[in-house]
Structures are given as C-alpha cells and as structure tokens.
Amino acid sequence: MDYIQEIERLKKEKNAVILAHYYQIPEIQDIADYIGDSLGLAQAAAETKADLIVFAGVHFMAETAKILNPQKKVVLPDINAGCSLADSCPPVDFRKFKENYPDHIVLSYINCSAGIKELSDVIVTSGNAIQIVESFPKEQKIIFAPDKNLGAYLNQISGRNMVLWNGTCEVHNQLKTEAILKLKQQNPDAKVVAHPECDGPVLALADMIGSTNAMLKYTQNSNFQKYIVASETGILHQMQKKSPQKQFIVVPKDENCNCNDCPYMKLNTLEKLYWAIKNESPEIELSEEVIENAKKPIVRMLEISKAAGLI
Numbered sequence: 001m002d003y004i005q006e007i008e009r010l011k012k013e014k015n016a017v018i019l020a021h022y023y024q025i026p027e028i029q030d031i032a033d034y035i036g037d038s039l040g041l042a043q044a045a046a047e048t049k050a051d052l053i054v055f056a057g058v059h060f061m062a063e064t065a066k067i068l069n070p071q072k073k074v075v076l077p078d079i080n081a082g083c084s085l086a087d088s089c090p091p092v093d094f095r096k097f098k099e100n101y102p103d104h105i106v107l108s109y110i111n112c113s114a115g116i117k118e119l120s121d122v123i124v125t126s127g128n129a130i131q132i133v134e135s136f137p138k139e140q141k142i143i144f145a146p147d148k149n150l151g152a153y154l155n156q157i158s159g160r161n162m163v164l165w166n167g168t169c170e171v172h173n174q175l176k177t178e179a180i181l182k183l184k185q186q187n188p189d190a191k192v193v194a195h196p197e198c199d200g201p202v203l204a205l206a207d208m209i210g211s212t213n214a215m216l217k218y219t220q221n222s223n224f225q226k227y228i229v230a231s232e233t234g235i236l237h238q239m240q241k242k243s244p245q246k247q248f249i250v251v252p253k254d255e256n257c258n259c260n261d262c263p264y265m266k267l268n269t270l271e272k273l274y275w276a277i278k279n280e281s282p283e284i285e286l287s288e289e290v291i292e293n294a295k296k297p298i299v300r301m302l303e304i305s306k307a308a309g310l311i
C-alpha cells in the first residue's frame with residue numbers, strides 16, 4: 001500500500017490535520033500539515049479548524065491538543081509513545097512535594113501529564129520558559145517541574161532560585177561533554193547548538209541554547225557552515241532541508257552510534273499513522289474535570305506567549 005497517498009486521501013475525506021514534532025521520522029515530518037516544537041504545536045492545536053487531529057508526537061503533546069480541543073478527536077499513532085520526563089513526575093508524588101511549599105506557585109514544563117498540568121499555575125515550553133519566568137516579580141516563589149536541567153538553566157539566566165523537581169529527559173540528559181569536546185576537536189569550525197534539557201556541563205559548551213525551533217532558526221540565519229547539535233536526531237532533517245549547503249553533526253548518545261534517537265518519538269511510523277487516521281484510534285480520552293483544570297495553565301501560557309510576541 002502507498003501509505004502516503006492513502007494518508008493524503010483520508011486527510012481530505014475526514015477533514016483531518018497532521019501535527020508533527022521535529023523529532024518524528026523524516027517520512028512523517030514530510031507528510032505533516034504542521035511541524036514544530038512544543039510551543040508551535042500547542043498553538044497549532046489551539047487554532048486548528050480540523051475535525052480530527054492526528055498527533056505525530058508523544059502522549060503529553062496529544063493530551064495537550066485534546067485539552068485545547070475537548071470536542072475533537074485526537075489520535076496518537078502509537079499510544080505507548082510516552083516521555084521519560086513526564087513519567088518522572090507522578091501527580092500523587094508531586095502533590096505531596098507541592099504541599100511543602102504552600103507559598104510557591106508552580107510553573108511546569110509542558111512535558112508532563114495532564115495530572116501535573118492540573119496542579120500547575122502556568123505551563124511553559126523551552127520556547128517561552130524564560131519569558132514566562134520573568135513575567136513574575138523577582139520575589140515570587142516558584143516551583144519548577146519536572147525538568148531539573150531546564151529549571152537549573154532558567155535559574156542561572158534569570159538569577160532566581162526556583163525549587164526544582166528532580167526529573168530529566170533520558171535523551172538529552174545522556175549526552176556527554178566528552179563526546180562534544182571530541183567533535184569540537186575534529187571540527188574546530190563548528191558551532192555547538194544545544195537544547196536546554198541537556199545538563200549544565202553540556203550547556204556550558206554550547207554557542208547557542210534553545211528550543212528545537214530556536215536551534216533550527218539559528219542554523220538557518222547564521223553564517224556558520226557547520227553545527228554540532230546536542231539534541232534529538234530528528235531535528236537534523238529540517239536543519240538539512242532548510243540549509244542544504246550546511247553540515248550538521250548530531251552528538252552521539254554513545255560510542256556505538258551516530259545518533260541520538262528518542263525511543264518514544266520513534267515509536268510512530270508511517271504505517272501506524274495510516275491506521276490511526278483510518279480507524280480514528282488510538283484516541284486520547286480525558287475526563288471533563290481534568291480538561292477544565294489542565295486547560296487553565298495552558299491558556300495562561302498561550303496568553304503570556306502572545307503578549308511577549310512569541311506566537
């Protein structure tokens with residue numbers, strides 16, 4: 001079967017939209033109606049006129065799309081496409097943690113479950129985190145969850161002392177300074193771009209730190225010809241597409257590969273996407289109460305991002 005042709009046909013027939021994250025396999029990125037980072041995807045989900053949302057990403061992203069579109073069907077090609085960061089922060093444990101800081105507000109990274117979003121005041125993504133942190137007065141006490149690396153980076157650049165939940169992204173957190181130093185030695189003319197989910201020592205080696213979309217724009221707009229990319233392999237597809245004459249080298253996760261793949265993002269395939277759009281399943285389902293509670297901090301995020309000119 002020609003999955004691409006069939007997906008295109010079903011998309012029209014069902015008034016469906018395919019939203020894909022930059023970490024999806026190239027074939028999925030190429031068939032998507034919208035490709036973006038977590039912030040761009042949340043905004044695209046908030047604005048879509050489609051009846052069916054096919055979310056080519058991971059569970060928390062599809063859940064966010066459902067929270068913003070309770071009346072629409074949202075499907076995820078592989079329902080097991082989770083996220084180590086979201087899993088590191090179970091709502092029961094976080095609720096207890098939060099009780100220790102009654103005078104703090106909660107800013108949560110979008111990479112968390114709907115249950116954590118319900119316990120949060122504002123959601124942030126790597127594309128708007130600093131602006132959202134700085135939208136609060138310096139004396140405001142804040143808990144930041146669940147990514148301790150992004151939280152520590154935000155503390156460093158904002159001069160704050162947010163209380164951090166101890167979670168990490170297993171993909172970015174495994175990147176090592178030794179691998180970057182070796183690549184820098186082999187490619188002295190390369191610039192290092194890094195995602196803020198990487199740990200502090202890795203970020204200290206970066207020439208530019210930003211969300212997937214910010215890294216992509218940087219490589220497009222700057223005059224350098226070579227980039228060492230401390231992030232997930234999928235982003236290289238768009239980098240290479242937008243700047244075919246430039247060279248991109250992903251920081252390998254270990255000595256045995258030239259890749260750094262997110263095992264959850266890579267569960268989605270073109271075939272699973274075809275079945276998801278055809279069967280309108282597996283579907284994301286949430287109770288009305290969860291949707292109502294989790295929606296408030298997401299809407300707040302979109303409002304602050306709009307006011308800051310980020311979307």
Ligand code: 13P
Pocket residue numbers: 036037038039111125126127169197210211212213
């Ligand atoms: P962004 O898309 O916000 O850059 O986040 C990267 C990521 O790890 C998504 O799971």
Ligand code: SF4
Pocket residue numbers: 023058082083084085086111169170171172197232262263264265
């Ligand atoms: Fe989660 Fe990291 Fe994979 Fe993103 S790259 S989905 S944060 S495990």
